[in-house]
Amino acid sequence: MTQVEIPSAAQADGTVQFGALARASGREYPMEILQSAAGFYLGTYSDSGPFTRESMQYWPTREKAKKAWDSGRWTQRTYL
Template sequence: MSQQASFGQTFGQLASTYCGKFLPLEVLQSAAGHYIGTRDTEGPVSRESREYFRSYAAAQRALERGGWSQLAVP
């Protein structure tokens, strides 16, 4: 079950819980579309958003405004 992201959430919950990494949220891209997640120097670590977004701008707006749902598990 997903939960609505808290406005102002800045670090990836799944990256912290499952990987032990405290990483900032950012907009990333995969073949499925743009999403809110985390990465480190080696590449993507976690997909945090349940949603995929059609554009970078839409994902960035969702991140800034808290308009996305946190995945409960990876």
């Protein structure tokens, strides 16, 4: 049986970080680890689906994306 990690908007310290690009668009959505064909990225999700990609980077695994997020080793995108 495979264990599946549920995406979380909370960082390792329990705080919730909201997407800067989402806020710039007039919305406040919590950051999450999301997946696309290119890999895992930090972004926001609305009721309609993925809303913003906040990170410049893509990571090959959810675990690597989480580690980058928790350590602050990622780059914020500055445009939509």
